[in-house]
Amino acid sequence: MRPGALAALAALALCGFLSWGALHLVMMIRHGLGSEASLSMVWMACFALLWWVPLAWLERPFRATAEQSAELDRLFVTVQIPVYNEDPRVLEMCLRSTLEQSRRVDRVRVVDDGSTDPATGEAVEYAEIRDRFLERAAAAGVEATWDRTPNRGKRFAQMHVLAQDDADIFVTLDSDSVMDREAIREGLAPFADPRVRSVAGHVLVLNRDANLLTRMTGLLYLPFTRGLRSAQSVMRRVTINSGTLAFYRAHLIRDRAGVYERETFLGRPMQMNDDSMLTFYALLEGDTVHQPSSLVFTLVPERAGHYFGQQMRWMRGTTVRHLWWFRYMPVRGVVFWLTVAEYLHLFLGYAIPLLILAHPGLRSEAGGIALAALVIGTAISYLISLRLFTIVRSDETVAQRLVLFLFSPVATAWRLLCLRPLYIYSMFTCGRIAQWGTRDKVEVGLSS
Numbered sequence: 001m002r003p004g005a006l007a008a009l010a011a012l013a014l015c016g017f018l019s020w021g022a023l024h025l026v027m028m029i030r031h032g033l034g035s036e037a038s039l040s041m042v043w044m045a046c047f048a049l050l051w052w053v054p055l056a057w058l059e060r061p062f063r064a065t066a067e068q069s070a071e072l073d074r075l076f077v078t079v080q081i082p083v084y085n086e087d088p089r090v091l092e093m094c095l096r097s098t099l100e101q102s103r104r105v106d107r108v109r110v111v112d113d114g115s116t117d118p119a120t121g122e123a124v125e126y127a128e129i130r131d132r133f134l135e136r137a138a139a140a141g142v143e144a145t146w147d148r149t150p151n152r153g154k155r156f157a158q159m160h161v162l163a164q165d166d167a168d169i170f171v172t173l174d175s176d177s178v179m180d181r182e183a184i185r186e187g188l189a190p191f192a193d194p195r196v197r198s199v200a201g202h203v204l205v206l207n208r209d210a211n212l213l214t215r216m217t218g219l220l221y222l223p224f225t226r227g228l229r230s231a232q233s234v235m236r237r238v239t240i241n242s243g244t245l246a247f248y249r250a251h252l253i254r255d256r257a258g259v260y261e262r263e264t265f266l267g268r269p270m271q272m273n274d275d276s277m278l279t280f281y282a283l284l285e286g287d288t289v290h291q292p293s294s295l296v297f298t299l300v301p302e303r304a305g306h307y308f309g310q311q312m313r314w315m316r317g318t319t320v321r322h323l324w325w326f327r328y329m330p331v332r333g334v335v336f337w338l339t340v341a342e343y344l345h346l347f348l349g350y351a352i353p354l355l356i357l358a359h360p361g362l363r364s365e366a367g368g369i370a371l372a373a374l375v376i377g378t379a380i381s382y383l384i385s386l387r388l389f390t391i392v393r394s395d396e397t398v399a400q401r402l403v404l405f406l407f408s409p410v411a412t413a414w415r416l417l418c419l420r421p422l423y424i425y426s427m428f429t430c431g432r433i434a435q436w437g438t439r440d441k442v443e444v445g446l447s448s
Helices: 003-030 035-049 052-058 066-073 088-099 127-140 154-162 183-192 212-234 250-254 274-285 304-328 334-358 366-390 398-406 408-428
Strands: 077-083 107-112 143-148 169-173 177-179 196-205 245-249 287-298
Touching: 035 334, 052 212, 052 366, 066 183, 077 088, 077 154, 077 183, 088 107, 088 127, 088 177, 107 127, 107 154, 127 143, 143 154, 154 250, 154 274, 169 183, 169 250, 169 274, 183 196, 183 245, 183 287, 196 212, 196 274, 212 287, 212 304, 212 366, 212 398, 212 408, 245 250, 245 274, 245 287, 250 274, 274 287, 274 304, 304 334, 304 408, 334 366, 334 408, 366 398, 366 408, 398 408
Parallel strands: 077 107, 077 169, 107 143, 196 287
Antiparallel strands: 169 245, 177 287, 196 245
16 A cells, blocks of 8 residues: 555544544543543543554564565575365465465475365375475475375374474465465565564455455454554564464474474363464564565355354464463563453453443433444444555455445444354353364365
């Protein structure tokens, strides 16, 4: 996006956010210590907990100098792709994207974690795709391996090859995702700073046009991929990389061989949330950042059952990781207090309506308060969704982005009415963890 347009959007978001905060501060001062002031203080707390909305606009792609780029070009890069019951066409697109990078990768290691045909129970070998990929890799001068292992879970599939790999940088790439041609070059740029330990790629929806659910998922990604994660990156404390595309100093993963793949929770193997565990290791050693110009396109669920199953798996895994952060992150550190803020925000989302209904003076004004909350919530939705315009896709027109932008409050309502209660349920059932957790069969593919 052009710098001038980006600056204008950032100024609009910042002015709107500060105006909202100033309005409630004035109301709190005007009403003194009455019930209206108490409610205004609660609104101010909500305002403070949305600190990441303006901060996200300060994120800029990391850029390397010519000298630094030369150093980065000397890094040996291994891309690891775990495969399990994947749509063949998407898998082939994924593999092709690794060979078409502007900055050539040095090695690609594919591990098929025992894919099977659910109807017959027979092994799915992907033989044609494998042979074609290995041939293309050899022609491109890229070292490539393809192993098949018994089904043990994603982490075992990763460590099957990474535990002994001698690369400088490991790139984790999901088999249902396709990298932009500049993804590797852009993702390596932050490593010009020796303090950086991991880099999160920027995730976009590949099958966006499949149906209404996939379009809304693109909107639902915004507060995290270009909101909270961008703000965390400004502080160099990204807490969760997307396993879809992430970059790591290789020693981080090699040094945890035998521990990472055998993580347990409540005595049960923990194979999900591999991405947050690897980011956790990086946080223990240095800086973790997000590179908004390292783009990857991934498939998202097209059916409600698959969607809610995926969300529940993510939420349960995130709850487990929160416990790890509370235990191991410094109390004075950013990550610890970001986690506290997340739970405080969740608590206030339920406490405020209960406070209004329980307080005689506020209960009589419940209708007006609800209307004000609706207006404020809609305004905040639009401020967050301005981030839609920071990425220009060749398969998306300006009119399509405007329509998505106009419907952003619908995504916010979905988050509040459906995903937040699901999060509460997932928190209390976080012990129900599984291996891959997403598919016993191919759940989603490309229709066109």
